[in-house]
Amino acid sequence: MTAPRRPADSLVTVSVRDTDWEGVRLHVVTGKGGTGKTTVAAALALALASNGRPVLLMEVEGRQGIAQLFDVPPLPYEERRVAVAPADDGRPGGDVFALAVDPQSALIEYLEMFYNLRSAGRALTRLGVLDFATTIAPGLADVLLTGKAAEAVRRRADGRPVYGAVVMDAPPTGRISRFLNVSAEISGLARAGPIRGHAETVRSVIRSPQTAVHFVTLLEEMPVQETIDGITELREVSGGGIQAGGIFVNMVRAGWSPGAMPVLDGPERDAQALAVALKAAGLGEDPELAADLAAELHDEARTRRAQQEQRRRLEAAGQPCYELPLIPDEIDLAALYKLAEAMREQGAA
Amino acid sequence: MTRAADQVGAPAEPRAPTRRVPVPLAVDRLIDDRRLRIIVCCGSGGVGKTTIAAAIGLRAAERGRHVVVLTVDPAKRLAQSMGLTSLDNTPRLVAGVGAGTNGQAGSMHAMMLDMKRTFDEIVEAHADPDRAAQILANPFYQSLSSSFAGTQEYMAMEKLGQLRRADEWDLIVVDTPPSRSALDFLDAPQRLGRFLDGRLLRLLAAPARLGGRTGFRVLNAGFGMVTGAITKIIGSQLLRDVQTFVSAMDTMFGGFRERAEYTYRLLRAPGTAFLVIAAPEQDALREASYFVERLERDGMPLGGLILNRVHRSPAARLSAARSLAAAESLQGPGEADSADLAIAALRLHAERMNQAAAERRLARRFTAAHPLVPVAQVPAQPEDVHDLDGLRQIGRAFGGDQQGGNEGIGR
Structure with missing residues (x-):
């Protein structure tokens, strides 16, 4: 199965390029811990903003990972500009705004917006009541977090959406289905009342073609397994209602093209052949070095075989795959631009 | 004083005076010390905690300890390699554990944590059968025991406490849950304990009972507003479930915080050592730094x-720059076939050297911030580890005896 291509929504600025996720405005990014989920979400926000419209990058787990990535002070509960996307075909890039959402602030905002409960909200916070409510009601915190994303997607000014797209750095793969499906759970809990109505709205956004859930993985057994399980679970839990998006294979080492690996013979014979070539290259008579380099090659060949196997498993999952290069040093803005570029080249944004 | 600080008595000889070189960590020294009863492996997700915990357990067993490894979420094949087929909360003897490097034979058990089962067992142990059944059937209890943030950490701690009290093993190796933050393992149990024993939970759950007491009368109107708001937010059904749950659990309250505190004290006792696991990556090392600072505090x-x-290269004496230059000199018309092989080898080598250098820079930053923390390095394995031999190889890398260490790091 390939990703459904949707006709460009009239609300979306028509892009000169064709991407795999036309019409998607809420990009939920998940992945196993350690796969670089936050980095991929940030790069995706930059890549999407290259289309010229502002993009909102949200985090929901209170880690302040976005602030660290963009090297700005910790984000408050307020949308702040953190970067500008590079220009595309002479068109200026859009701004990337960032927001750290926490359930309590989202609940206060919600109470304010709908019930004019500003002072009550403060009093409830002081008493620890909001903390209590978001703690004991399973799914309440989740619906508040996804609710904020849905609100940002739907927000309009001057007759058009404020944000071209919203990218959410979401909880890890193991929790993503429950996180996105809570609207259903909470509808059952609060049979009437404000949260119920809110949950229904959130549910309609998340289960629309406007939302896609992307998975970040490495070419290793555990994260690949979690990705495959995550896609299956998403389909089962939502009854196919929530759209699975792309698979972002992160930290792929450079020079990985399948043809770049020479045919290997055996460690010893390769070492002998290498020794001759090394001498020709001016590295002298050094059979030990040749043996070490041969060992390195064979080690690499084993790694590649294992990774190739993981690639096959990912491809069988039926979602578009994008490969992102390993950034060996610290991830800074330049590195994020590079990853965003790789995403655009492959049609992810 | 941390154990790390204690070990600085015999620091490693610095290789270069301008560079901070960490004290080498020899895990064998820890596991050979019979007074050590608990090793906690912590770190952020995706760094290989479970594999390292299993490797430590195996190494200790093969050095004569009677070990139980408590894992939380092992990869399927790794679990199978230890003979674990399902989440059953029972330590299973791991077959194939042999006499080890020092000739002493121990034993190794392993188990996978079932957090809901562990919670149920606490309830069953502390309430009469009728009341226990009532609690187990409560919808609020069910969501609390299966999906509450922090329950997994609390139950891992609880299980650790149980294993320690059982005293059937002389070393317990714990693999911590895959939290978003490594600190969750320390904080979540007390958070859950505080929450369950919390005044607000009880006041809200049973406001009627308190209404008559002196001092609470004034608050009644306020509570009316609070319960009203809560009902509005979470719905009256859930509040009723919570109230039923609280009254059924009444006798157990107080116990939760106490239990969390018991285990917390256990972790501060001399028989425990924390090992922080990280990958040579920015985020993982940042998380490791937080954790180290927290443990010290x-x-x-x-x-x-x-x-x-x-990532290490067996041919580190050939620099990336020289390797690339040599590859370039081999390019050109009229070269033999073997040149292709050499070009690939030399380019690959340069790439590995660059990666190793980048990892060293990150590791050095950690050591500059925490110069007294001993560090062991485990080389990247070309394939995922899923048998005891794979675990043994990792054990040789962090064990600490020079020969084993080099063997692991080399080819």
Whole structure:
């Protein structure tokens, strides 16, 4: 199965390029811990903003990972500009705004917006009541977090959406289905009342073609397994209602093209052949070095075989795959631009 | 004083005076010390904690300890390699554990944590059968025991406490849950304990009972507003479930915080060592730094840092620059076929050297911030580890005896 291509929504600025996720405005990014989920979400926000419209990058787990990535002070509960996307075909890039959402602030905002409960909200916070409510009601915190994303997607000014797209750095793969499906759970809990109505709205956004859930993985057994399980679970839990998006294979080492690996013979014979070539290259008579380099090659060949196997498993999952290069040093803005570029080249944004 | 600080008595000889070189961590020294009863492996997700915990357990068993490894979420094949087929909360004897490097034979058990089962067992142990059945059937209890943030950490701690009290093993190796933050393992149990024993939970759950007491009368109107708001937010059904749950659990309250505190004290006792696991990556090392600082602040015994999946080259004497130059000199018309092989080898080597250098820079930053923390390095394995031999190889890398260490790091 390939990703459904949707006709460009009239609300979306028509892009000169064709991407795999036309019409998607809420990009939920998940992945196993350690796969670089936050980095991929940030790069995706930059890549999407290259289309010229502002993009909102949200985090929901209170880690302040976005602030660290963009090297700005910790984000408050307020949308702040953190970067500008590079220009595309002479068109200026859009701004990337960032927001750290926490359930309590989202609940206060919600109470304010709908019930004019500003002072009550403060009093409830002081008493620890909001903390209590978001703690004991399973799914309440989740619906508040996804609710904020849905609100940002739907927000309009001057007759058009404020944000071209919203990218959410979401909880890890193991929790993503429950996180996105809570609207259903909470509808059952609060049979009437404000949260119920809110949950229904959130549910309609998340289960629309406007939302896609992307998975970040490495070419290793555990994260690949979690990705495959995550896609299956998403389909089962939502009854196919929530759209699975792309698979972002992160930290792929450079020079990985399948043809770049020479045919290997055996460690010893390769070492002998290498020794001759090394001498020709001016590295002298050094059979030990040749043996070490041969060992390195064979080690690499084993790694590649294992990774190739993981690639096959990912491809069988039926979602578009994008490969992102390993950034060996610290991830800074330049590195994020590079990853965003790789995403655009492959049609992810 | 942390254990790390204690070990600085015999620091490693610095290789270069301008560079901070960490004290080498020899895990064998820890596991050979019979007074050590608990090793906690912590770190952020995706760094290989479970594999390292299993490797430590196996190494200790093969050095004569009677070990139980408590894992939380092992990869399927790794679990199978230890004979674990399902989440059953029972320690299973791991077959194939042999006499080890020092000729002494121990034993190894392993188990996978079932957090709901563990919670149910606490309830069953502390309430009469009728009341226990009532609690187990309560919808609020069910969501609390299966999906509450922090329950997994609390139950891992609880299980650790149980295993320690059972005293059937002389070493317990704990693999911590895959939290978003490594600190969750320390904080979540007390958070859950506080929450369950919390005044607000009880006041809200039983406001009627308190209404008559002196002092509470004034608050009644306020509570009316609070319960009103809560009902509005979470719905009256859930509030009723919570109330039923609280009254059924009444006798157990107080116990939760106490239990969390018991285990917390256990972790601060001299028989415990924390090992922080990280990959040579920015985020993982930042998380490791937070954890180390936290352990120091809380006076918890830090054994050291295990840097997992480090890339090393067996041919480190050939620099990246020379390697690339040599590859370039081989390019050109009229070269033999073997040149292709050499070009690939030399380019690959340069790439690995660059990666190793980048990892060293990250590791050095950690050591500059925490110069007293001993560090062991485990080389990246070409394939995922899923048998005891794979675990043994990792054990040789962090064990600490020079020969084994080099063997692991080399080819």
